[in-house]
Amino acid sequence: MDKDIQLYKTTYNKQLLIALRYFKKDLIEQSLNDFDEYYAFNNSLNSLYSVKLEIQKELPDFKPLFDEFYHPKIPLRAEKFLNIIPRSLKPKYHEIRNPNTTFLDFIEKIATANAYNEVGRICHNNNAIYRKIYELNRFDLFNTDEYKPLLENSDLYKKLWDGTYKEKPLEECIKKSDLLQISEYILPFQKKTLTKNNSLEQEITASLNFKIKAKYKEKFKNHYPFFTEHFINKDVVSQEAFEKVFFEDTNSHSETIKFYCNTTDASYLLFKLNKSIFQNLSLTNIEKSKKFISCDDKYLKQSNLSHSKKNVTYNYELLINDFIEKIK
Numbered sequence: 001m002d003k004d005i006q007l008y009k010t011t012y013n014k015q016l017l018i019a020l021r022y023f024k025k026d027l028i029e030q031s032l033n034d035f036d037e038y039y040a041f042n043n044s045l046n047s048l049y050s051v052k053l054e055i056q057k058e059l060p061d062f063k064p065l066f067d068e069f070y071h072p073k074i075p076l077r078a079e080k081f082l083n084i085i086p087r088s089l090k091p092k093y094h095e096i097r098n099p100n101t102t103f104l105d106f107i108e109k110i111a112t113a114n115a116y117n118e119v120g121r122i123c124h125n126n127n128a129i130y131r132k133i134y135e136l137n138r139f140d141l142f143n144t145d146e147y148k149p150l151l152e153n154s155d156l157y158k159k160l161w162d163g164t165y166k167e168k169p170l171e172e173c174i175k176k177s178d179l180l181q182i183s184e185y186i187l188p189f190q191k192k193t194l195t196k197n198n199s200l201e202q203e204i205t206a207s208l209n210f211k212i213k214a215k216y217k218e219k220f221k222n223h224y225p226f227f228t229e230h231f232i233n234k235d236v237v238s239q240e241a242f243e244k245v246f247f248e249d250t251n252s253h254s255e256t257i258k259f260y261c262n263t264t265d266a267s268y269l270l271f272k273l274n275k276s277i278f279q280n281l282s283l284t285n286i287e288k289s290k291k292f293i294s295c296d297d298k299y300l301k302q303s304n305l306s307h308s309k310k311n312v313t314y315n316y317e318l319l320i321n322d323f324i325e326k327i328k
Contacts (some may be wrong), residue, residue: 002057004090004103004104004107006156007104007107008107008110008111009111011105011107011108011111011112011115012111012112012114012115013115014019014115015111015112015115016066016115016118016119018115018295019048019051019118019119020144021120022047022048023045023047023048023119023123024142026043026044026047027040027041027044027130027134028139028170028174029138029282029283029284029302030043031134031137031139031170032140032170032225032283032284032302032303032305032306033156033271033274033282033283033284033306034275034306037130037132037134037135038236038268040134041123041127041130041131041134043121045120045123045124045127048116048117048119048120048123049117049120049237051112051113051114051116052113052117055109055112055113056171057104058101058109059101059109073185087201089110090103093106096164096204100175101300106139113298117188118239119144119254122144122146123144125146125147125151125206126144126145126146126147128152128157129147129151129154129156129160129323130142130150131169132161134159135172136160136165136167136168137164137168137169137170137172138160138165138167138168138173139170139173139174140172140173140174141160141165143156154230159205160232170306171303178234189287195288206290208249208250208251208280208285208288209248209249209250209280210246210247210278210279210280210281210285210289211278211280211281212276212277212278212279212280213277213279214247216327217247219326219327220246220277220327221243221247223326223327224239224242224243226323230316230319231260231261231265231266231269232257232258232259232260232261236258237255237256237257237258240255241255241257242257245257245291245292246278247278250289250290250291255291256290256291256293257291257292257293258294258295258297259292259293259295260295260296261295261296261316262295262312263294263295263300263304264311264316265312265313265320266292266294266295266300267300267304267305267306267312268316268317268320269320270283270292270300270305270310271283271305272320272321272324273324276324276328277324277327277328283302283305283306284287284302286300286305287299287300287305288299288304290323
């Protein structure tokens with residue numbers, strides 16, 4: 001029985017750290033895409049809570065058992081809760097006929113679900129602090145401390161609100177480790193999606209589609225002349241290439257879009273397209289796709305796109321905003 005408890009504890013502690021890093025990374029990526037703090041926080045929090053549902057899809061026959069031992073309010077971290085594994089969980093597991101997973105694998109999945117739930121619980125309780133950190137770009141202050149009895153009495157809370165911690169450029173407050181690729185965050189239920197090169201990131205990139213909203217597709221296609229007049233050269237990017245890049249999966253063709261305008265104007269255009277016309281044209285996906293090339297022959301990256309779009313010229317801002325309104 002001891003090995004069951006040890007497996008639970010080891011898995012739980014490992015996934016706890018991964019979940020924390022995943023939540024922070026998710027917030028940073030949404031900041032790079034200029035989502036407001038309420039939307040970003042709730043979206044990141046929901047992604048944590050969705051882990052249980054993803055695991056349950058892998059184990060449909062175990063749902064009643066899973067529900068009994070998955071504690072949405074009580075984290076299975078304290079020693080006093082670990083006795084449920086040898087005392088109750090294993091006997092109930094053996095009552096299931098022809099289980100489609102081993103007992104040890106089941107323990108891993110419950111430990112993972114509880115780890116993500118615990119991070120979700122902490123993040124929910126600290127939501128005022130995280131939203132302020134997000135608003136000020138101060139991800140260098142990110143932590144998962146629990147503030148008792150009152151969040152408002154904590155030193156960090158006071159300094160965030162009294163102006164001691166001021167807003168900084170995002171690039172000054174994040175580290176390379178904060179933006180590790182998605183393959184660094186592999187969960188037990190994702191293992192089956194690994195490619196031959198053991199890279200989840202490769203598979204995600206291979207199936208990337210920018211997902212234009214269906215009601216805008218025809219109008220967007222018909223505005224190809226607008227793009228050739230202000231942003232791209234029709235002798236370099238044909239209408240066929242234009243449509244393939246924006247509408248088709250990135251692994252289904254070799255076309256790219258090269259901008260002749262400066263990166264500042266291109267980045268603002270892409271930002272507005274993602275905000276209004278597309279569902280998946282985020283700065284992160286633009287970089288991953290390697291389908292967009294700057295006027296100086298470099299692939300567009302989320303870091304320079306995020307910085308550049310804030311410096312768009314007034315005339316181009318009006319031009320792009322007017323274009324978006326015509327599409328909508």
